[in-house]
Every structure is written in structure tokens, then in C-alpha cells.
Amino acid sequence: xxxxxxxxxxxxxxxxxxxxxNRVFTPEDFTDEQKMIAQTTQEYVTNEVLPVVENLExxxxxxxxxxxxxxGELGLLAADVPEEYEGLGLDKIxxxxxxxxxxxxxxxxxxxxxxxxxxxxxxxxFGNHEQKTQYLPKLASGELIxxxxxxxxxxxxxxxxxxxxxxxxxxxxxxxxxxxxQWITNAGFADVFVVYAKIDGDKFTAFIVxxxxxxxxxxxxxxxxxxxxxxxxxxxxEDAQVPVENLLGEVGRGHIIAFNILNIGRYKxxxxxxxxxxxxxxxxxxxxxxxxxxxxxxxxxNLTKEKIASxxxxxxASESLNYRTVGYFEDRLSQLSDEEQKDGKSIAAAxxxxxxxxxxxxxxxxxxLDFVADEAVQLHGGYGFMAEYEVERIYRxxxxxxxxxxxxxxxRMIVPGTFMKKALKGELPxxxxxxxxxxxxxxxxxxxxxxxxxxxEKYLVKxxxxxxxxxxxxxxxxxxAKLDAEQEILVNIANIANQLYAMESVVxxxxxxxxxxxxxxxxxxxxxxxxxxxxxxxxxxxxxxxxLIASVEGDDARMILSALRKLTRNNPYNLIPKKRxxxxxxxxxxxxxx
Amino acid sequence: xxxxxxxxxxxxxxxxxxxxxxxxxxxxxxxxxxPYDEYAIEEAIQKRDALGGKVTxxxxxxxxxxxxxxxxxxxxxxxxxxINTEDDLDELDQYSSAYILSxxxxxxxxxxxLAGNVxxxxxxxxVGPRLADLLGINYVTTVTSLEIDGTNxxxxxxxxxDSEVLETSxxxxxxxxxxxxxxxxxSLPGIMKAKKKPLEELELDDLxxxxxxxxxxxxxxxxxxxxxxxxxxxxxxxxxxQVKELVNLLHSEAKVI
Numbered sequence: 146x147x148x149x150x151x152x153x154x155x156x157x158x159x160x161x162x163x164x165x166x167n168r169v170f171t172p173e174d175f176t177d178e179q180k181m182i183a184q185t186t187q188e189y190v191t192n193e194v195l196p197v198v199e200n201l202e203x204x205x206x207x208x209x210x211x212x213x214x215x216x217g218e219l220g221l222l223a224a225d226v227p228e229e230y231e232g233l234g235l236d237k238i239x240x241x242x243x244x245x246x247x248x249x250x251x252x253x254x255x256x257x258x259x260x261x262x263x264x265x266x267x268x269x270x271f272g273n274h275e276q277k278t279q280y281l282p283k284l285a286s287g288e289l290i291x292x293x294x295x296x297x298x299x300x301x302x303x304x305x306x307x308x309x310x311x312x313x314x315x316x317x318x319x320x321x322x323x324x325x326x327q328w329i330t331n332a333g334f335a336d337v338f339v340v341y342a343k344i345d346g347d348k349f350t351a352f353i354v355x356x357x358x359x360x361x362x363x364x365x366x367x368x369x370x371x372x373x374x375x376x377x378x379x380x381x382x383e384d385a386q387v388p389v390e391n392l393l394g395e396v397g398r399g400h401i402i403a404f405n406i407l408n409i410g411r412y413k414x415x416x417x418x419x420x421x422x423x424x425x426x427x428x429x430x431x432x433x434x435x436x437x438x439x440x441x442x443x444x445x446x447n448l449t450k451e452k453i454a455s456x457x458x459x460x461x462a463s464e465s466l467n468y469r470t471v472g473y474f475e476d477r478l479s480q481l482s483d484e485e486q487k488d489g490k491s492i493a494a495a496x497x498x499x500x501x502x503x504x505x506x507x508x509x510x511x512x513x514l515d516f517v518a519d520e521a522v523q524l525h526g527g528y529g530f531m532a533e534y535e536v537e538r539i540y541r542x543x544x545x546x547x548x549x550x551x552x553x554x555x556x557r558m559i560v561p562g563t564f565m566k567k568a569l570k571g572e573l574p575x576x577x578x579x580x581x582x583x584x585x586x587x588x589x590x591x592x593x594x595x596x597x598x599x600x601x602e603k604y605l606v607k608x609x610x611x612x613x614x615x616x617x618x619x620x621x622x623x624x625x626a627k628l629d630a631e632q633e634i635l636v637n638i639a640n641i642a643n644q645l646y647a648m649e650s651v652v653x654x655x656x657x658x659x660x661x662x663x664x665x666x667x668x669x670x671x672x673x674x675x676x677x678x679x680x681x682x683x684x685x686x687x688x689x690x691x692x693l694i695a696s697v698e699g700d701d702a703r704m705i706l707s708a709l710r711k712l713t714r715n716n717p718y719n720l721i722p723k724k725r726x727x728x729x730x731x732x733x734x735x736x737x738x739x
Numbered sequence: 740x741x742x743x744x745x746x747x748x749x750x751x752x753x754x755x756x757x758x759x760x761x762x763x764x765x766x767x768x769x770x771x772x773x774p775y776d777e778y779a780i781e782e783a784i785q786k787r788d789a790l791g792g793k794v795t796x797x798x799x800x801x802x803x804x805x806x807x808x809x810x811x812x813x814x815x816x817x818x819x820x821x822i823n824t825e826d827d828l829d830e831l832d833q834y835s836s837a838y839i840l841s842x843x844x845x846x847x848x849x850x851x852x853l854a855g856n857v858x859x860x861x862x863x864x865x866v867g868p869r870l871a872d873l874l875g876i877n878y879v880t881t882v883t884s885l886e887i888d889g890t891n892x893x894x895x896x897x898x899x900x901d902s903e904v905l906e907t908s909x910x911x912x913x914x915x916x917x918x919x920x921x922x923x924x925x926s927l928p929g930i931m932k933a934k935k936k937p938l939e940e941l942e943l944d945d946l947x948x949x950x951x952x953x954x955x956x957x958x959x960x961x962x963x964x965x966x967x968x969x970x971x972x973x974x975x976x977x978x979x980x981q982v983k984e985l986v987n988l989l990h991s992e993a994k995v996i
Binding site for chain 2: 182220221235
């Protein structure tokens with residue numbers, strides 16, 4: 146990726162500042178190697194996984210183990226494992242592309258993701274040399290399969306409320322773990338579990354627990370709504386004997402591992418939803434070309450075109466913001482020295498920087514997939530409700546994405562919460578920007594918007610940032626430290642941030658494409674940008690209005706709402722012809738194209 | 740074993756062909772290794788792994804073809820050669836391609852040369868046989884099995900629905916038919932290694948070829964797409980009425996009788 150400066154792109158900075166567009170990674174920046182890796186993953190899914198999806202859906206997990214070994218032979222488990230531990234140590238973009246291309250495999254992509262992501266990464270990032278030497282080569286090859294055990298029956302979002310305990314035995318050789326971990330992906334066949342337990346009941350700590358240790362067992366297979374191709378069971382620890390060498394990280398510092406792994410899990414989930422969205426989309430658009438009613442192909446109806454264009458413009462937004470986020474990680478991690486690369490703390494700090502972006506990637510990605518999967522079923526009509534159609538499975542598989550890796554509600558709370566913390570710490574110049582905005586609003590004049598491509602959209606992004614500051618500022622002023630309890634408002638602000646990050650990502654991606662290939666070749670991208678930004682901006686306006694009404698009273702309310710009206714003034718397009726035009730190309734291609 | 744594989748960059752089989760201005764539009768199209776060449780590459784890699792030696796993939800084309808060569812290297816080929824004619828030639832045909840390849844290969848002491856049976860774009864199937872002729876070596880087309888023992892070669896070839904078994908000897912050129920093997924896709928370590936493998940770029944000058952020597956002999960008169968398939972029609976009425984109608988239509992509408 147291009148590196149014009151060595152400065153760090155600030156996490157959450159997009160809300161109040163502009164970013165240098167050349168530092169934003171877009172899918173048009175993939176290298177040939179990255180494309181080849183994507184291609185290999187895609188062929189692996191098509192040739193190896195899809196032929197046995199039915200078996201996997203019926204919990205024949207021998208196939209999962211076999212498929213993971215095949216994936217290991219191809220290197221598809223080794224992307225994030227450093228070369229010195231027999232991995233490939235690939236860049237984060239390649240690793241994200243693997244996640245995206247794996248996702249059409251449905252529940253098996255969860256098996257893969259849990260192994261390479263939350264299962265292996267705690268050891269990659271926080272293991273000591275002995276632990277890495279012992280486990281990583283075998284995890285990279287698929288000889289060992291990993292799982293991650295954080296959730297308990299009584300603690301989901303409240304992860305630190307875990308009840309599982311660990312106690313050092315008298316000889317000082319083993320920790321003795323007791324407790325139950327619930328909904329553990331890969332539990333049916335995993336060899337290694339990363340388990341969190343509280344030493345002496347209060348020091349939250351991570352352990353590497355092997356399935357073969359005495360006292361370790363698993364419960365029966367859960368019956369789930371979707372992702373049935375993945376194994377989900379309870380991990381039961383009854384006086385489980387874990388050697389002291391298998392304590393991961395530091396005593397009482399397990400939360401550092403847990404939160405950072407969650408952040409990684411979130412952005413990987415985000416890119417995964419991009420792949421699944423594209424799959425649902427191509428099934429839907431192909432179907433509308435085949436199915437006729439009233440002697441007319443579904444794809445010839447204008448309402449079909451509306452749906453197709455809306456789905457594709459959302460996918461474009463989700464894809465743009467997800468790869469932008471992955472690009473930030475790549476940018477940040479590649480700036481770490483060799484020394485820092487080996488140090489969990491430096492890596493943790495780099496990951497934590499983009500907590501806001503990770504949460505947005507997760508929320509926006511999963512909600513885009515839900516929307517696209519839902520419309521894909523709808524476009525199939527009654528056939529979409531029938532289990533022999535792939536969209537039926539995609540629809541069920543989609544739903545969990547809004548729940549795991551932190552519910553979308555929890556992730557929405559993280560966005561304004563983290564932002565305010567960063568502002569208070571002085572990492573983001575919120576006060577200064579708010580002050581400038583206040584002065585500006587007093588003499589705000591309507592702006593002329595030119596007719597150049599994207600000028601309207603750039604204007605919308607610029608004003609959306611001001612609206613974000615206006616809304617967050619008003620809420621902070623009204624509720625101060627008690628804002629935490631105003632969850633409705635926090636969600637309003639999170640929604641503004643979501644849409645703003647998406648809009649800006651889309652505009653920057655399209656701008657880069659125009660600069661590289663010209664407006665003609667970027668025509669479809671320009672259409673997506675116009676469609677998406679106009680609709681997203683309307684969302685922002687609505688959310689901001691709610692926040693302001695809930696935060697300001699009397700004359701002040703009238704003034705601030707009038708300021709909002711000025712900031713939202715723009716020249717909207719008639720989107721109907723734009724959507725028809727965008728749809729025409731998609732219907733012709735029978736897949737998502739940009 | 741000194742093995743060479745002839746590779747061609749072709750349109751992705753999923754691409755829709757658009758003809759405008761008498762030319763096939765390449766703008767924005769995806770390109771792949773000609774699928775029959777993939778069988779050739781796979782076979783070459785398997786033979787090298789079994790018998791030792793080196794696999795070199797060769798293509799003629801422009802800078803863009805480097806991507807297909809890298810893919811072949813990622814699959815496991817050892818070296819790649821791009822004979823870049825972008826600046827020298829506007830057109831290539833079977834004659835000129837075979838000539839260029841023969842000039843490149845004449846002093847390479849190839850034991851085995853593999854190529855696809857046909858390229859899915861031009862579909863002539865001529866380059867391989869013409870090249871063998873220019874090099875003065877044996878060739879067998881559409882092979883589905885290839886066994887090498889010393890310099891003896893046992894081959895099964897596809898003869899339109901049946902197969903023929905024959906024996907010959909190295910040096911030899913064969914063209915690969917579907918069924919010869921199952922081409923692998925590049926592994927990630929393969930992809931990473933491919934970056935560091937040698938990819939040599941040659942121009943006509945480097946091969947002492949004069950542009951006049953490779954003037955094309957094929958003239959393309961016109962390029963057009965096959966006509967759109969018309970909707971079918973179901974004839975009605977009793978059997979004799981249907982037959983009558985059919986004869987009538989074949990005569991008056993289809994004009995085939």
C-alpha cells in the first residue's frame with residue numbers, strides 16, 4: 146500500500162477530520178498475488194467445500210476436519226502465522242481476501258474463520274516463543290484445529306463476568322480449571338481451545354487448553370437456526386489439568402487478549418459478510434433473468450431493478466469500508482518494527498486504535514448481508530423459501546452475524562463510547578473542531594455545489610462530519626457523564642458514524658478509480674456512490690434530528706435545528722433513473738460488478 | 740527432462756464476447772490461461788516431479804500475459820519466458836506463432852514440449868503441430884494419457900469418441916486434451932514463491948527474427964457473433980397435422996428442404 150508519510154491514521158478520526166485519500170486502501174488496489182490468493186480460495190470453496198455442503202449441514206464433521214487439512218495444504222490456514230513458525234506471514238489484505246472468498250462456503254467458513262482467527266490468533270499475538278513453536282506450525286498445517294472459548298451461559302456481552310475459575314495446584318505444575326464455556330465453534334473436533342478463566346476467582350486470564358487434558362470434555366451438538374455446517378458445543382471443564390506453561394499472556398491480563406481478538410474477529414466478520422453478500426446477490430440476479438411472470442423476465446420489471454441497484458450499492462459501500470478498515474491494519478502493523486511485531490502489547494495497541502472502525506465494519510457488514518439476503522429470498526419468491534435453493538441457507542446463515550462477535554447493539558455502543566474516550570484523552574481534537582463549528586454555524590451560508598463528478602457527494606460527506614460533531618456535541622453537553630445511560634441517543638450517534646464512514650469510504654474509492662481510469666470506466670462506481678450517499682445522508686439527517694430534539698430545549702432547540710437544516714440542504718437526484726441504469730449493467734453481468 | 744509448455748492467455752470462459760468495430764472488445768474483460776494449456780502445465784509438473792528436470796512455460800504476447808505466466812509459476816513451473824511482440828507486431832497467426840516459438844526453441848534441446856489441444860479463442864489447434872514440424876520432432880495431438888520410460892513414450896489419444904494407443908519416443912511434442920489430468924490450483928506458498936522465480940522477457944530482436952519473417956498469412960475478413968437463438972415453437976393439432984405443419988415450415992421458413 147502507498148505510504149506517503151509515516152504518520153498514524155487515527156482511529157475514529159474520520160468523524161472529524163479528512164484523510165489523505167492515497168492512504169485509503171480500496172479493492173482496486175489488490176496486487177496480482179492477492180488476486181491469485183483470492184482465486185485459489187474461491188476454487189477451493191467451489192471444488193472442495195460446496196460439493197459436500199449437504200453432508201456438512203447434516204453435521205458430518207469428518208468432512209470439516211478433512212477439508213481443513215486440505216486447506217492447510219493449500220496454505221489457507223497459514224496467512225496470519227509468521228514464517229518463523231512455518232506460516233506464510235501474509236499481509237492483512239490477503240488474509241481478509243481469504244475470509245471474503247471463504248464465506249460462500251456458509252457454515253464451513255465459520256469453521257475456518259474460528260480456526261484461523263479467534264482460535265489461532267491469540268497464540269500468534271500473545272503466545273511466548275515456546276507456545277508458538279509448539280502450536281503454530283500444526284495450526285498452520287491443519288494438523289491441529291483451534292477453538293476459542295470466551296462465552297459462558299451467564300456471560301455473553303459481559304465477557305469479564307465469566308465464572309470459570311483457575312487455581313494453581315499445590316505442586317505448582319498445573320492450573321485446575323472449572324466451569325462451562327458455551328457455544329464454542331469447532332468444539333466437536335477442535336484439539337486446542339483458548340479458554341478464559343479467573344485465577345483465584347478474580348484474575349481474568351487466558352489459557353491454552355488441549356482437548357486431551359484430563360477433565361476436558363464437550364457437550365452435545367447444538368441445534369441452530371443457521372450455520373449448521375459448523376460445530377457448536379459446550380466446553381466442559383471439570384478439574385481440568387492445564388500445565389502452567391500454557392498460561393497465555395499475563396496473569397490477570399486476559400481482557401487485553403479478549404478485547405483485541407474481538408476487534409480482529411469483527412473486521413474479519415465484516416469482510417466475510419462482503420463475500421456472502423456477493424454470493425446472495427449473484428444468485429438473486431441470475432434468478433431474475435431466468436424466471437418469467439406475465440411473459441416478462443423478472444429482471445425487466447422496474448421494481449426488480451430498484452432492488453438490484455439498492456443491493457449492489459449497499460454491497461459497494463460495505464466492501465469499500467471493510468477493505469478500508471483492513472487497509473488501516475495493514476498500514477499500521479507494517480509500520481511496526483521487527484521487535485514490535487513480536488510483542489503482543491505493540492500489536493494490541495495497533496489493533497485497539499481502530500476499535501471504532503472494527504465495530505462499524507461488523508455492524509455495517511452484517512446488516513448489509515441481512516438486507517441483501519432478505520431481498521435475495523424475496524426476489525426468488527416462493528422458491529426462495531424452499532430449502533433446495535441456496536438463498537434459503539444464506540438467509541438463515543446470515544442472521545448470526547448480527548449477534549456474535551459482540552451484538553450489533555453492543556458494537557453500536559462502542560462507537561460513541563470509544564470516540565468520547567479518545568476525545569477526552571486528547572487523541573482526537575473534538576473540542577477544537579466543535580468550537581470551530583460553532584463559530585461557523587453562526588454565519589453559515591448555503592454553498593454552491595458544482596457539477597463535477599462526486600462534488601455533491603463530497604459536499605454531503607463534509608457536512609455529515611459537521612452534523613456528527615453537532616449531534617455528539619449537543620448530546621455530550623446535555624448529558625455529560627450520564628450519556629452512558631442514554632443508549633437510544635448513543636445508537637443515533639453510532640448510526641451517524643456508520644453511515645458517514647461508509648459514505649466517505651465510497652466517495653474515496655470512487656475518486657481513486659476516477660483518477661486512475663477516468664470517469665467513463667468508473668461510471669458504475671459513480672452511480673453506486675450517488676445512490677448510496679443520497680440515501681445514507683437522509684439516514685444521518687434523521688438520526689441527527691432525533692439526537693438534537695432529545696438533547697436541546699426551547700430557543701436553543703430552534704436554533705440548532707435550523708443549523709441542521711442548513712447543513713442538510715443539498716440538491717438531491719432523482720434516483721429512479723440512476724438505479725435503473727446501475728441495474729442494467731448488473732442484470733447483464735449476472736453478478737456484482739463495479 | 741527438459742520440458743517446455745506453450746501457454747496462451749485467453750478470455751475467461753465466463754466472459755460475454757462483445758464485437759464492435761470488427762474487433763472483439765477486450766476492455767475490462769478477465770483473462771485466464773487457456774484451459775487446455777492448464778492440462779499441459781499440470782502434466783509437465785507431474786512429469787518433472789516424477790522424472791526430475793525443469794519446466795519452462797513460454798508465451799507470446801504483451802506485458803499483460805505476465806499474469807498468466809505467474810500463475811503457471813505459482814502452479815509449480817520453474818521458469819517462464821514471455822516473448823513480447825507488443826511493440827513489433829500488430830497481429831499473430833498460427834504460422835507466425837509457430838515460427839517465433841521454433842526460433843526460440845531450436846537450440847533449447849527440449850525433451851518434451853506440451854501445449855493445449857486448442858486455444859479456446861482461435862481454436863485452430865495448429866500451433867503445436869506446426870512447431871513440431873519446424874523443429875523436426877514427432878508430435879501427437881489430443882492426448883489423454885502420457886507415460887514416459889527412458890526415451891520411450893506410450894500415449895493414449897482421444898480420437899473423437901474413441902481412443903487410440905500409440906508408442907513413440909522423445910523428443911516429442913504433445914497437445915493436451917481434457918481428461919489428461921486434473922489441473923491443480925496454485926497453493927499460497929506456490930503463489931509467494933512464484934514472485935521470486937525467473938521470468939525472462941524476450942523481443943523478436945533477441946531471437947534474430949525479422950518482422951518480415953513473421954508477417955501473418957491469415958487474413959481476417961470479418962468477425963461476428965453467432966445469431967441469437969430464436970425461441971422454440973410447439974406445434975399443435977393431431978399428429979398428421981403437426982407433421983404437415985413441420986414439413987411446411989421446414990420448406991417455407993427454415994428453407995432446408
